[in-house]
Amino acid sequence: MARTTSEATTPKGKASVAPGKKGFGGRVSKANKPNKARDAMVAMQAYFKENRHKHKDLAYKDQMKELGAEWKTSSKNPKNKA
Secondary structure (H helix, E strand, O other), X not given: OOOOOOOOOOOOOOOOOOOOOOOOOOOOOOOOOOOHHHHHHXXXXXXXXXXXXXXXXXXXXXXXXXXXXXXXHOOOOHHHHO
């Protein structure tokens, strides 16, 4: 049969760092990690949204090709700023 005690057990949490150890040595948490690729993607999507009206006469796929070619040489592209 199952135990019928009224003791409330508390869940045991994991220790973040074992005693006597100093951590993980320079790991960057996700909150503090630099996100250059994500920022570049956001900039590219904003650029596409701003300039899509220039290619209204083209199909969507062709618009994306043209905008991609323009993005490669754009001053808003982070790769071109360096």
